[in-house]
Amino acid sequence: MKKITLPLVFFLLCSCSLPSLTRSPLDFLAFLRFFTGPQFTGHSIGGVVSGLLPGTSVTVTNNQESVTVSSDGNFIFPTKLSSGQSYDVSFVTNGVGLICSIANSQGVVQSSNITNVSITCGLGSNFYEVGVNVSGLSGTITVQNNAVDTLNISTTGLTKFTTLVPTGNNYAVTITSQPVGTICSFDDPNLSVGTIVAANVTIFITCVTGYLVGGNIHPNPSADLGTSLIGRKSFLRTRVGSYPTNAGGGGAVTGGAVATAGPTAARFNGPATIITDGNFIYVADSVNAVIRKIDKSNGTTTILAGGNSGGGTVCPGTVTTNCQDGVGTAAQFNGLVGLTTNGNNLFVLESSGRRIRKVNLATSVVSTLAGSGSAASADNVSGILASFNNPSSITIFNGSLYVVDRGNCTIRVINPNTTAVSTIAGGATLCSFADDTTGTNARFVSPITAIGLGGYLYITDLAGVGGHKIRRLSLSGTNAVDTIAGDGVQASTDGIGTAAQFNDPHGLTTDGTNLFISEWSGHKIRHLNLSTSKVTTLVGSSSGYSDNTGGMGLLNFPGYLLSDGLNIYISDSGNHSIRYLEPSELLRYTFDGNSNDSIGTNHGLVTGAPTPTMDENGLASGAYEFHGSPEVIQSTSNITPQISDNLTVSAWVYPAGNAGSQFLFYNGMGGSNGYGVIFDGATRKLSISLGAVASSGNTTMSLPLNQWSHVVLTRSYPNWKIYINGKADPLAFSTNPNPPANTFKAGDAGNGFYFKGKVSDLRFFNGGLDNDEIQKLAVQIPSGLVTYYPFNGNAKDYGSAGNHLNISGAITTNDRSGHPSGAYYFNGASYMQKLSPSGLPTGNSPRTVCAWFNTSNSAGQYIVGFGTMAASSGNGLVITSTVTGMFGTTDDVTIFHEGFMNQWMHLCGVYDSSTVYIYENGVLRTSMNKSWTTAVSPNLEVGRLINGAANFSGDLDEIRIYDRVLSLSEIRTLSGHYPTQVSSWNQTPASSSLKFYLMPEAASFGPGACSGGANCVGVVDDRSGNGLHVSQGTGAQQPIFNSTGINGSKSLRFVDTVGTFLTRACTPELNTAANTIFAVYNDMNVAGSDGIFHNGTSGKLLYLPDSAGNQLALFDLQLNSIRMVTNGNYSSINEFVLMALDYDGTSGNIFKGGSVVASTSFGAPAYSCSGGQLDIGRYYWGSGAPASDGDYLDGFMGDLIYFDQVLSTGDRHIVECYLSNKYSLPLSHSCP
Structure with missing residues (x-):
């Protein structure tokens, strides 16, 4: 019975016309209960x-x-x-x-x-599970089956997919994500896809820690090993195999593979590819036909697989010669050459067997993955049915295997899961060179190795016409192929991109940032920066076997390379060993405001108070100045390892003089152990000290004073060498030292022979650097230096661009410091040229172009040039007899000035994209706004204009091209000091303080009636710009030009016995009451009142009076009285003197070598030019015959400089420092 709701009851009551309620309410409720009995609940x-x-x-x-x-x-x-x-x-x-x-x-x-x-x-029947068993996992891995069923797995062990697969249906398991820093892969990639038969399927995945980079396992996704190996130089060391004799071994020796051997006992025979899983290095020991396993921690070498010891099974395929699958040594390889790994398996390439094999690293089980064994080029969805032709390299990248099929000149790709093989670049057996936007239309000459990085494969194309290049294959789109380095010429030249050259590029590896390349026939290891395309040689030169640095580290047919993200390893095929690179530099004190080791923690400890000063690059507080007193900077601890066989020590030094032996640097303890370099303050020559053992003789070359020079001590056992500014001195020395047992020192050897001067950028290297590496260290202001020619016996470019010049007719000559073969002489027809130069400034880009030049030709001539001959499209440096400047092709900026013939001059042109600035000898001479648009240059010319005209005649040195604007301090660091740098000098001679400037280089001389009949000086030009030239028309009284008279520098020889002097009319500009006069001379006969400078019978006289010993006096002939005189003897006989004298009109000072000499002043002068003449080299009395008509100087004279005011101390120091440098005369003060 259904329930009747209460509203329905009321409806019925109303419709029955019930009488009004007169009974008890309880009766009514009883009535309601009749209609609302128990409710129905039912059963569930x-x-x-x-x-x-x-x-x-x-x-x-x-x-x-x-x-x-x-x-x-x-x-x-x-x-x-x-x-x-x-x-x-x-x-x-x-x-x-x-x-x-x-x-x-x-x-x-x-x-x-x-x-x-x-x-x-x-x-149900005929349905089966698919599961994955994961080991080594830390984090979460995501796998999918058939792209729909997903598992996120965070624990090791077995995990099953939820969807069952019926018999006959396919499964395809993929790894879709894995933790960062973890590499997960299938133990057997072939089992990751398949068809369900009648059983559950379990797929095993192994995870390892690291990153897959270039077919190897690295600890980080990328590194930049090249920066350290280039900046700190590269030391080549043997890790495993027969060791070189200079590392205690017996040289290159082959041998068979034994079960276990230590690093020096293990032997290889033609090692090929090397790879790493992070803990071990695996070597394709090709002739021994086994895969070797080297423990990276201790070098212990074992056999992983190969050897055909028995129990193997014949490989699948068409041709199965010498091919056995099996466990470990039961397997057999045929032409073992290539290896790559994902950390779980090795994928092995056989050249002769023409197969790809797989070795599980945990079980050493060897199986065949692809290749029928036939020599052909067939692609196939089944790897076993595909064919190869003498393949040479294999690498894993982004889940695929890439094979260099060398015999087919193609690049193949293998899916390791399905084993399908396809061709992505090159044409089978179509071996030639062609880049193309479609990979299969491109051609390779002889490809050898490939490495994946970014979205590309990089490939070494080994040899033949069009080879010797580094190719790049895009792995997207149509697989475009292009060339990124090498010009096809078989050579070994550093440079940018296709301006570089390779000599059979072979092996290839990556640190995740850049490439490393081995040269099979060049016996070198090169570095290719992928950002700049710059190719740099790291180690190697001629074939050989030596553990050493740079070009002194020798290889013999280096083959394949390996990067583990920490080091670069080399399979040195001809030396049957495994080598590796490490930074050579162990210690570096840049002294940039402190004495810290800038590449490590062996910081320098300062004793005494050496002061920070400007360095060789114009950087304030970039060097330390030592004062010849107890001051030294020494390392906190001894340099380790203890090195005495192959080593290099380099430093920038700025000697100030002082007699006696002074140590520039020393490793060990002077007088006891170790080695270092001594500077002889008297001769300015260097020698090698071996403490208590021995010392070498002196160098032939000497160091200029108050000028930055680069000094290197190197030893490649057993020979020691010293280099100055990148040039090797002939000094020969081969004695063994006592091994250094004390700290490394700068400014002393620990035994009290203190250096006076500046030191900067002090470095210690393990290994003896070669000539090129030493020259690279000797580059001043390297930042932004595109092209740099130091001209030390060659025309190599030591800037970043590698624009090496071809020499046509130019020959080596002495540089401005007198060092032989330190510059080049151009005869007016000779030149140097580089076709298709790279890296030079174009458009209106900023630049600085500098050079040292010395010319005797008054014609217009060009020092360096690039660009084209179209208006405003060329650039470089130009001079005539009275003009210097920077040309812009019919849009030049030049300045007319005093002569500079036969004088070394420093010229810089600077362009900041809108204004050109011309600097001569460190002084801004002019500036002008220009809108240059320099064209890409088809040729770079040195010694002539870019159209082949206006050849240079004279000497050139240190040509530099920067891609930035150099500061004034940088330019002056390059130029050194010069008198026009004083603050009171200006372009206009009439208002400039410099009034008179004689130098020996301004002399005109030849045969005549002077003493000896040769080099008779008739005229000496005034280089102040005032035209106050002096001369001597009487042959017998002409001074004699001497090219080495004052400490090896040019000078004029005055002879008192015949009365030699130079003269002109009395010059009022040189009779000013105030003056500063500089002179360099010596007095070879102190008996007479030798005149130096005599201007008029009533004018100014600077002389050496004979009545009071060898004093120096400034005399007023008008008042017939001394204005200033030294209180005692000023100089001794034959002593070369750097004299300075200033007088303000009432008093003054006399200086010798920068030090004040006690003197007395006597008030205001009254000089006049009422009669007489200006004489240089005599004090003229006016009666008698020469040489009895005056007191003549008997000695050599160098520069004579007159300023018409008292120079500030700083300005006086500039001139003194210039003269000190030019004439190798020490100063008491520092040079700015």
Whole structure:
């Protein structure tokens, strides 16, 4: 009976016209109870489901009402039934492979709930599980089956996909993500895809820590090993195999593979590819036909696989010669050459066997992955049916295997899971050179090795016409191929991109940033910066075997390379050893405001008070100045390892003079052990000290004073060498020292021989650097230096561009310091040229172009030039007899000035994109706004204009081209000091303080009647710009030009016995009351009142009076009285003197070598030019015959400089420092 609601009751009452309520309310309630009796609840229908599989469910239905059950447990239908009603429960399964049965599904409800409907499920026949077993996992890995079923796995062990796969259906498991710094891969890639047969499938995945870089396992995704190996130079060391004799071994020796051997006992025979899983290095020991395993921690070498020891099975394929699959040494390889790894497996390339094999690193099981063994070029979806032709390299990259199929001149790709092989670049057997936007249209000459990085494969193209290049293959789109380095010429030249050259580029590896390349026939290891395309040689030169640095480290047919992210390893095929590179530099004191070791922690400890000063690059506080007193900077600890066989020590030094032995640097303890370099303050020459053992003789070359010079001590056992400014001195020395047992020192050896001067950028290297590496260290102001020609016996470019010049007619000559073969002489027809130069400034880009020149030709001539001859499209330096400047091709900027013939001059042109500045000898001479648009240069010319005209005549040295604007301090660091740098000098001679400037280089001389009849000086030009030239027309009284008279520098020899002097009319400009006068001379006869400078019979006289010993006096002939005189002797006989004298009109000072000499002043002068003449080299009395008509100088005279005012101390120091440098005369003060 259904319930009747209360509103219906009220409706019935009303419709029956019930009488009004007059009975008890309880009776009414009893009436209501009759209509609202007990409510119906019914009985539920339910049961239980058991045996469900993961990812499955059942849907149960009763009377069109359904419930879905997704896990084992009870279920209940929402609608209840009343007693006597029937139920009939059915089900359907949801999910693959689930089979269920039902019990107690029908019945009639009685008086209780139905709870016994039972559905029992299980795995159906012909459905199977796919699972993955993961080991080595830290983090979460995501895998998929058939791209739809996903597992996120965070624990090791077995995990199953939820979806079952029926027999005959395919499965394809992929790894879609893995933790950063973890590499997960299939133990057997072939089993990651397949078809379900009649069993569950378990796929094994192994995870290792690291990053897959270039087919090797690295600790980081990328590194920049090249910066350190280039900046700190590269030391080549043997790790495993036969060691070179200079490392205690017996040289290159082959040998068989033994089960276990230490690093010096292990032997290889033609080692080929080397790779690493991070802990071990694996070597394709090709002739021994085994894969060797080297423990990186100790060098212990074992055999991983190969050797055909028995128990193997013949490989699948068409040609199976010498091919056995199996476990470890049971396997056999045929022409073992290539290796790559994902940290779980090695993938092995056989050249002769023409196969790709796989070795599991955990089990050493060897199997065949691809290749039929036939020499052909067939692609195939089944790797075993594909064919190769003497392949040479294999690498894994982005999940694929890339094979250099050398015999086919193609690049092939293998899917390691499906084994499918396809060709992506090159044409089978079409071996030639062609870049193309479509890979299969490109051609390779003889490809040898490939490495993946970024979106590209980089390939070495070994030899033949069009080879000797580094190619790049895009792995996207149409697989375009281009060339990034090498010009096809078989040579070994550093440079930018295709301006570089290779000599059979062979092996290739990457640190994740740049490339490292071995040269098979060049016996070198090169570095290719992928950002700049710059190619740099790291080690190697001629073939040989030596552990050493740079070009002194010798290789013999280096083959394949390996980077583990920490070091670069080399398979030195001809030396049958495994080598590696490490930074050579062990210590560097740049002294940039402190004494710290800038590449390590062996910081310098300062004793005494050396002062920070400007360095060789114009950097304030970039060097330390030592004062010849107890001052030293020494390392905190001894240099390790203890090195005395192959080594290099380099430093920039700025000697100030002082007699006696002075140590520039020393490793060990002077007088006891170690080695160092001594500077002899008297001769300015260097020698090698070995403490208590021995000392060498002196160098032939000497160091200029108060000028930065680069000094290197090097030893390549057993020979020691000293280099000055990149040039080797002839000094020969081969004695062994006592090994250094004390700290490394600058400014002393620890035994009290203190240096006076400046030291900067002091470095210690393990290994003896070669000539080129030493020259690179000797580059002053290297920042932004595109092209630099030091001209030390060659025309190599030691800037960044590598624009090496071809020499046509120019020959070596002495440089401005007198060092032989330190500059080049051009005869007016000779020149140097580089076709298709790289890196030079173009457009209106900023630049600085500098050079040292010395010419005797008055014609217009060009020092250096580039660009084209179109208006404003060329650039370089130009001079005539009275003009210097920077040309812009019909748009030049030049300045007219005093002469400079036969004088070394420093010229710089600077362009800041809008204004040109001309600097001569460190002084800004002119500036002008220009809108230059320099063209890309087809040729770079030195010694002539870019069109081949206006050849230079004279000497050139140190030509520099920068891609930036140099500062004034940088330019002056290059030029050194010069008198026009004083603050009171200006372009206009009339208003400038510089009034008179004689120098020996301004002399005109030749044969005549002078003493000796040669080099008779007739005229000396005034280089102040005032035209106050002096001369001597009487042959017998002409001074004699001497090219080495004052400490090896040019001078004029005055002889008192014949009365030599130079003269002109009395010059009022040189009779000023105030003045500063400089002179360099010596007095070879102190008996007479030798005149130096005499201007008029009533004018100014500077002389050496004979009545009071060898004093120096400034005399007023008008008042016939001394204005200033030294209180005692000023100089001794034959002593070369750097004299300075200033007088302000009432008093003054006399200086010798920068020091004040006691003197007395006597008030204001009254000089005049009422009569007489200006005489240089005599004090003229006016009666008698020469040489009895005056007191004549008997000695040599160098520069004589007159300023018409008292110079400031700083300005006086500039001139004194210039003269000190030019004439090698020490000063008491520092030079700015």
